[in-house]
Amino acid sequence: MNINGKVAKENTYDAIVIGSGISGGWAAKELCEKGLKTLVLERGRMVKHIEDYTTATMNPWEFKHRGAIPQNIKEENPVVSRCYAYNEATEHFFVKDKEHPYVQKKPFDWIRGYQVGGKSLLWARWTQRWSDLDFEANAKEGIAVDWPIRYKDIAPWYSYVEQFAGISGNKDGLAQVPDGEFLPPMEMNCLEKHVQKTLKNLYDDRHLVISRTANLTVRHNGRGPCQYRSLCNRGCPFSGYFSSNAATLPAAEATGNMTLRPFSVVQSILYDKDLGKATGVRIMDTNTKEVMEYHAKIIFVNGSTLNSTLLLMNSKSDRFPNGMGNDSGELGHNLMDHNYNCKVEGEYEGFEDTYYSGRRPTGTYLARFRNFGNDSQSHFKRGYAYACGGSRAPFSDVSETAIGLPLKQDQTQLGPWKFGFSGMGECLPYHENKISLSNDKTDEWGMPLLEFDAEYKENERAMAKDMVQTAMEMLDKMKFKNITDKKESRNIGLNIHEMGTARMGRDSKTSVLNGHNQVWGAPNVFVTDGACMTSSACQNPSLTYMALTARAADFAVNELKKMNL
């Protein structure tokens, strides 16, 4: 008894945070700064800021295959090999398909980063705010369920996380992507400025802006500034962009309240029926395979969208026979990604005597104009934005047919300016797009494998068609030449914006979480990563996860103080 009591005490914290990625890092920082002794559980290895960025300062010729992934690794890991950011310089931050299998009833590219910092080391850093256009859409159209929050509920938390993270951007005054607390913006190049102006003349609803981006244009909170290397995905030795490793985890660490435990797979959340709340978690140490329990008053689930839901589904009890918080039957359902199946490019004749210097780690953003303002589409609901950019390659078409001296010369001179549009479309939440637990297959750590059964549907396909047509039309109207549809075709999942499966809502009959990200029926469990999303909007989602997490942490601590949890 005595011994057990001692162990229980040693394994007891005020709070447990599951996952150390972009939302887990925020939960850790907020809870630690509010004085809670916090245990952060991470399934992967430690990645120390700077020290563990082993490839960060290597030159291209210092990589054995100059950045290419060997064929045998590609064949063994076809899913991760399709990810744009996966290469010889970054491969150590990506999960190999082979090591962490899952079941695809329909194709789903699941891209994962199992390490301290998670995918916050790898993200694209685009941080557009959402607006009421997004939070009200489900209710207005009668799709899925209504978001239990509106822009006014999250706006102060956007400001709060932006001020700490450091977001560069311009105050553009666009209602669909509200302005925030910005560091100075990065600049558009000559062609981008021209396109911005031309679109403004041709249309009244096409606003090209510099993307709001979590790269630091000035030194901020002891980090940065960005050095314009655009090698972010290797980890930044200048702390030039926001990651858990560079920003939130060091802040949590500095309080003296954080215990970070890598190599810890959480198997289930423990629930006490009489208390009506969770008491702790059961984990497996991935090195020793030892199973142990930790206890806390509150638990933040930030394991990344699908692993957070996997954990809830695997947390079965008398009270929750179908998974924690699943009174509604919606747990695992309404899986979304974005639809990026649009890539269009054109050449511009002009500005031949202009160039740029430095590698800007972001692009320009053409804000949503479909089904917004005066625009109304009959073939699809919601809308899309474009990631855009102007650039000049150090070669031209001459290289296609030349060899010898003319080829060498062409490869060391600038080609024409090009401008590209990559569509980023919203996906609707469909009940039938889902994940579930395998009945018979488990992984090395005792967890059932996830089965994926999700697909783009008619609304997504119709929207993608419009994205391509509209981009080509704009390039044509702006007098671009050689306009090409690159026929972008990606599986759902590959845009790495998986959202939903434990959605927020207004009641326990139709949703898994309430308006403060509390699990219905387990009020001291908070899910604040992509799993909580009720719809997908078309903006990159990470900033919204950060804001929801900081908001939920504030609420949780206030509730603790009021003895409500």
Add this chain to the structure above:
Amino acid sequence: MKRKTFIKQLGYGSGATLFLPSALLVGGCSHTPVDRTALTEVDVPFLDDLGETIIPSTPTVPGAKATAIGEYIVLMYNDCMSQEDKAILVKGINELDRRSAQMFEKSFLDATPEQRLQLLEAVQTEAHTYQLEMEGEEAADAHYFQILKGLVLTGYFTSEIGMTQAREYLPVPGKYVACMPYAPKDKVWAL
């Protein structure tokens, strides 16, 4: 034109040599072409000279040979290429070997730089024609010269010479200049 027709038309050139008895070839020249089944270290000098013909040295900037392009191609062949592309490339290298013997009665290595260029320019034209024919055919194989040229360009421009001498490399730019003047004599940034 569809692929089959095109291959038929190739018969007058490269394809025909496939069916010539090897004795005829040996009898007519001092070089016996090798019928490789794979690319190996032995091929490095040949690949170096192929690379140098595609990206030659100029007075101030070394060409592909100085970047050990042959070693690079063999490495990529062994580690990073699909089975299909490997087979196409090996067949193509064999063909270049044969055509050199046929055209110049010597190996590519012993041919003069002018002869090498003459051969590869002809092949470049064939590859381009093939590419135009295949446009829109999703399942079409790549032409071997397209693969070879791609390897040479990538290898050269990711090498230290290619990045720092042929182009200009800024490992840590430190700032972003959005618009600056450019004249054709100016260097371009390494990617």
